[in-house]
Amino acid sequence: MPVELNFSPPSRKPTAERPALLAITALLGVTLLAVALGRGSETAPSATARPVETLAFHAEDRPDGAIDLRAAEGGRLVGRIEPGQDGFIRGTLRGLAQARQREGLSRDPPFTLTRFDNGTLSLEDAATGRQVALQAFGPTNARAFARLLPGREAR
Known part of the structure; x- marks a missing residue:
């Protein structure tokens, strides 16, 4: 019984996978490009940067959904985050507080916001050892925290 050989290329139908x-692939390419372009424009805190301004504060939830930010020393109100406002500050503080809770740590140690002489800002949680370089989230988000500092200048 002869075997029939077919040498014509198989017909290719577009699939939903393509x-x-x-x-x-396009999304990954755009993401990699954005990261590459963004890295050169950030000024990250370095080992040689010196703190020029700091604020140690506690975040207190209010019954109305607002968050009071009070200076660790003296309890002076340094800021209030109203419900639905300042999403970046609210989200950052919530993330740090949840990390404390997961690790079974106290809420008592204050968060510390620091401006360095090179203009960068960081938020540190001494309880967990976490430090957030705020410039990594863009100048608008960094300025949201910068306004809490006593000098209140976003340099």
């Missing part, structure tokens, strides 16, 4: 793979 557009999804192209979209994922």
